[in-house]
Amino acid sequence: MTDDLAPMASYPLLRTAGIDGMLVSFGDKLSEPANRAALAFRAALESDPPEGVEEISSSLVSAYLRFDPLALSHAALESKLRGLMASRDWLQADLPHGRRLHRIPTVYGGTLAPQLAEAAAEAGMSAADAVTSLSTARVRVTALGFAPGQPYLGELPETWNIPRQQGLTPRVPKGALVLAIRQFVIFSVTAPTGWRHVGQTAAPLFRMGAERPFLLAPGDEVEFPEVSEEVFARMQNDPEGGASWEDLP
The missing domain is CATH 3.30.1360.40 (Gyrase A; domain 2)
Incomplete structure (x- = not known):
């Protein structure tokens, strides 16, 4: 060809x-x-x-x-x-039918997501304004990749067109919400990354043997509302990690 x-x-x-x-x-x-x-x-x-x-x-x-x-x-x-x-x-073209809107509660900043302030500075805003921006954004699952059920989500507003880190974070935990180049990624496994760790979620992205093993599918939309560390601690005992979803029209 x-x-x-x-x-x-x-x-x-x-x-x-x-x-x-x-x-x-x-x-x-x-x-x-x-x-x-x-x-x-x-x-x-x-x-x-x-x-x-x-x-x-x-x-x-x-x-x-x-x-x-x-x-x-x-x-x-x-x-x-x-x-x-x-x-x-x-x-x-119209987006495919059968898509879902997911809401995945997220802790921003603090000890659980230590790079929020750094990401906010790269975007030219305060940490508080960054949380407001990120927690109210609705993004699309553009693709799955890297690890089972791991989503790439975008695009965030232009202000979040920040680069990856020049160095490497040796380890972020499963459920880490990381950010770069106007995209979120949620880590489905513990792994190193060059993306900034801005939030932490508890929703399981991959469940072996389930009818729908991946929580998210390409084309789904996702919101990450803010919760406190206390609420997050309780969500860790929830099989759904506090996540909910509804069908999109």
């Missing part, structure tokens, strides 16, 4: 990914329209998957297909994908 090497190619852009994968991208960086398009395109593929396709997933701005090249040729799949790509303006 010639557009694999076209540096200024227009979107959507179709590329091969190894001998058994294809990638349809809707932008070269995260934006609301590009993420919307990736989610909608994935949903369209899942509603009518081509025979021979074995996996369909999405990332921040792309939809990925893994297929059996013995059952489905590259040329046949390319033809199907190009037809779907041309069928509508995916940047204006």
Whole structure:
């Protein structure tokens, strides 16, 4: 496919990914329209998957297909994908049905989330104003990645377009709400990170064997209302970690 090497190619852009994968991208960086398009395109593929396709997933701005090249040729799949790509303006497509709005109570700052003040200073605001901004924001799950059920959420207001740290925090706990480049991430496991730890949650993101093992799904929306450390301590005994959800229209 010639557009694999076209540096200024227009979107959507179709590329091969190894001998058994294809990638349809809707932008070269995260934006609301590009993420919307990736989610909608994935949903369209899942509603009518081509025979021979074995996996369909999405990332921040792309939809990925893994297929059996013995059952489905590259040329046949390319033809199907190009037809779907041309069928509508995916940047204006409706988001998939079945999405949820989650509310995940969060402690901001203090000993549980020690980098809130640093993040606030990077954004040019006080710690109190930062908590107000972050706790009232509604963000979309743009993708899952890095660890089971771990979400990337965005985009936050432009003031939160702050860089990652230059160094590495050796360890943040499971449930850490971290922030950089207008995005949240909630850690589903204990891990090192270069993102700033601004909040702490108690909701389990991954439950092995559950009907829905991942709490959050791409396209869901999430709010992180502020709670005190005392309320957080009680939520740790709640199997849901204080989280609740409702269906989105």
